Amino acid sequence: MTVTIARTLDDACAALADRPDAVVLAGGTDLMVEVNRGLRRMDDVVALDRVAELRGWDRDGDELRLGAATTCAELAGDELAPLVPALAQAARTVGSPQIRNAATIGGNLATASPAGDTLPVLAALDAVVEVRSVHGTRDVPIDGFVTGVKSNALAPGELIAAVRVPILDGPQEFLKVGTRNAMVISVASLALVVDRAGRNVRVALGSVAPVPVRAVEAEVLASDRIDWDAGAAPGPVVVDRFAGLVADAARPIDDHRGTAAYRRHAVEVLARRALRRAFTAGSGVAA
Amino acid sequence: MGDGTLALTVNGRAHQVVDAHPGESLLFVLRERLGLAGSKNACEEGECGSCTVRVDARLVCGCLVLAAAVDGSEVTTIEGLGIEASSDAGLSDVQQAFLDAGAVQCGFCTPGLLMAVDHLLDDDPEPDELVVREAISGNLCRCTGYGRILEAVELAAASRRDAERTP
Numbered sequence: 001m002t003v004t005i006a007r008t009l010d011d012a013c014a015a016l017a018d019r020p021d022a023v024v025l026a027g028g029t030d031l032m033v034e035v036n037r038g039l040r041r042m043d044d045v046v047a048l049d050r051v052a053e054l055r056g057w058d059r060d061g062d063e064l065r066l067g068a069a070t071t072c073a074e075l076a077g078d079e080l081a082p083l084v085p086a087l088a089q090a091a092r093t094v095g096s097p098q099i100r101n102a103a104t105i106g107g108n109l110a111t112a113s114p115a116g117d118t119l120p121v122l123a124a125l126d127a128v129v130e131v132r133s134v135h136g137t138r139d140v141p142i143d144g145f146v147t148g149v150k151s152n153a154l155a156p157g158e159l160i161a162a163v164r165v166p167i168l169d170g171p172q173e174f175l176k177v178g179t180r181n182a183m184v185i186s187v188a189s190l191a192l193v194v195d196r197a198g199r200n201v202r203v204a205l206g207s208v209a210p211v212p213v214r215a216v217e218a219e220v221l222a223s224d225r226i227d228w229d230a231g232a233a234p235g236p237v238v239v240d241r242f243a244g245l246v247a248d249a250a251r252p253i254d255d256h257r258g259t260a261a262y263r264r265h266a267v268e269v270l271a272r273r274a275l276r277r278a279f280t281a282g283s284g285v286a287a
Numbered sequence: 288m289g290d291g292t293l294a295l296t297v298n299g300r301a302h303q304v305v306d307a308h309p310g311e312s313l314l315f316v317l318r319e320r321l322g323l324a325g326s327k328n329a330c331e332e333g334e335c336g337s338c339t340v341r342v343d344a345r346l347v348c349g350c351l352v353l354a355a356a357v358d359g360s361e362v363t364t365i366e367g368l369g370i371e372a373s374s375d376a377g378l379s380d381v382q383q384a385f386l387d388a389g390a391v392q393c394g395f396c397t398p399g400l401l402m403a404v405d406h407l408l409d410d411d412p413e414p415d416e417l418v419v420r421e422a423i424s425g426n427l428c429r430c431t432g433y434g435r436i437l438e439a440v441e442l443a444a445a446s447r448r449d450a451e452r453t454p
Contacts, residue, residue: 001309003355025356029333032312032351036331042310047356096425097403098348099333182424183334 003045009053009132012046012159017134019044020156026069027102029095030111046159054106054161059083062167065130068106068160073097075105075118084165086124086172086191090117093176096183106160109145112152115207119146120191121174123204123212125165129153132161139164146211170194173274176206177266187258188266190246192274199228201278203271208250208263215271218245222275233279239272246271293358297321298367307354314338314349317364325365325398336426339399340364346406348425365398368405380450381405384443385436392430400426404440408447414440 004022006012016022022044025031034040048054054069057080064083066075072091074080081088094100094108094117108118109129119142127142131154145153154160172193178184189206201222203215225238234242252263293304293316304320312331317323317340327337331350338349341363349364368379378386381404391397400423407414407422414422419440428436 003309003353005356005358025353028351028353028356029348032353033332035310035353036312036350045309045353045356047353049356095333096336097422098336098339098346098425099351101345102347102351182421 001043001045003047005047005049006051009051009161012048012051013132013134013157015046016157016159019046022046024048024110024159026104026107026110027071029099029103030107030113048106048159059167064165064167066105066163066165068109068162069104070106072100072103072105072108072118076100083167084121084125084172086121086174086193087118087165089172089174090121090176090189090191093117093174093178093184093186099183105163109160109163110152110154112146112148112150112211114149114210115186115189116212117174117176117186117189117206119212120189120204120206121172121193122163122165123214124191124193124202125168126202128164129160130162130164131158133158137161142212143214149210166195168193168195168197170196171278173277175270175274177270185257188250188252188263188270190267190270190274192271192278194278196228199223199226201226201275203246203274205246205250205267207257208252208267210251213249213251215246215249218242218249218271221245226279231279233276239275242275243268243271293354295321295354295357295359296361297323298363298370304354309355311354312350313340313342313352313354313357313362316354317349317362323364323366327395327398329395333425334427335396335399336403337396337399339402339426341402341406346403363402365401368401379405380446381408381439381443384446385439388435388439388442390431390435390439392428396426396428396430400428400436404443407440408444412444412448412451414444 004015023042025045025047054067057066072094075091076088108116122142129140129145131138174191176189177187186207191204193202205213222242247264247268250264250267252260254260295302329335329337333348333351340349343360369377381401
């Protein structure tokens with residue numbers, strides 16, 4: 001077994017090109033659990049913790065580029081939270097402070113768990129994943145990145161360098177159902193973002209399908225029926241119809257954390273709650 | 288680390304670990320290679336917080352850190368908490384507060400909780416209860432019911448503020 005501690009992104013890509021089967025280690029909060037349980041044999045590891053280029057973030061106009069090693073604690077922190085509030089809310093629900101100090105957004109993407117908490121937010125934001133290898137950089141839209149339960153679009157030798165998300169003008173919500181307020185893996189989750197300039201509402205669901213799903217019909221309904229000039233909350237009939245369409249978009253299964261029926265019900269409740277919160281007086285939807 | 292030797296500064300002391308397997312967690316190295324058994328090993332999945340340590344000023348679960356990946360880092364464990372203490376017993380303010388409040392029963396979660404609370408008070412000398420609850424949300428205690436732990440945090444915060452007022 002070898003452990004390569006990469007110092008630059010080029011180093012990391014070169015090490016991965018050399019050993020395409022190597023395991024990429026970022027925060028370790030998923031990987032080390034498997035190692036400790038004896039489920040994962042690691043022959044070669046490429047550790048990204050010391051790669052400065054993967055840390056930090058840049059704002060370019062209305063676009064935010066988050067280095068893959070940005071931690072959940074940083075996402076939830078005072079600098080980033082105002083720019084992408086739903087991502088901050090999602091990051092804050094991940095694990096505990098100890099976990100959030102280590103866990104990274106790149107790791108959440110690479111693990112591609114159906115319960116990955118940042119994934120529905122990234123889906124709602126139409127995030128773009130920057131993938132890097134010795135052959136260069138390519139952009140993968142989020143809806144093509146997560147390809148199934150714990151599988152992603154990375155080819156051998158590739159790693160995640162960054163994630164780009166828009167900075168939108170409008171309220172955002174991330175809501176999650178679990179057994180308690182900390183250290184909980186989502187039973188169901190929902191991200192709702194409002195793009196006031198584009199006059200649309202976008203909704204994505206987590207833990208109710210193999211991959212994050214967008215509730216497209218619900219989005220179309222809400223975007224059509226909202227009075228954008230007044231910024232008023234839609235009426236109860238529209239909210240109910242919206243929530244029903246969100247529930248229809250879910251493709252949940254029964255598992256040890258919950259039943260399919262419960263999950264469908266949960267996202268319906270979350271949808272109603274998120275839309276009402278986003279368009280409640282004081283949330284600043286009106287221009 | 289090319290030769291497999293791991294350099295770690297633990298509680299201010301430099302260590303060269305020559306016999307660690309590259310797949311070992313930091314917790315395993317601390318406990319089994321360096322004989323620092325204060326950090327506890329329980330869930331091995333980041334759930335219980337009993338292995339909480341500081342690595343380069345970041346509070347983390349030692350069981351989820353690959354030791355080889357933090358070669359050259361500074362680590363603080365529970366054994367390092369009392370080092371600069373002025374009390375005769377060599378206890379830090381947080382340790383003393385846990386004793387005074389009776390916040391320790393079986394003691395297994397205590398080292399991790401002490402690390403988390405010490406870290407919290409470094410960041411925020413006057414945390415409200417919600418902040419305290421969130422700060423210790425990754426440390427499971429199955430004995431005390433947390434009431435006395437919350438009291439201990441309040442005591443520790445007050446005693447740290449007092450200490451800073453009287454130089």
